[in-house]
Amino acid sequence: MPAKPTLESLAVSSFTQSRSASTRGRDSLAADLLSVTNS
16 A cells, blocks of 8 residues: 555545535435425
């Protein structure tokens, strides 16, 4: 394993982080819509 992270691994990790962040945003948005619909 290289000491310095490669450009590819950096891109993959940042892509994974942004994906999980957008997934959390979608989930919380869906939860908000559900709570509004149920009330």
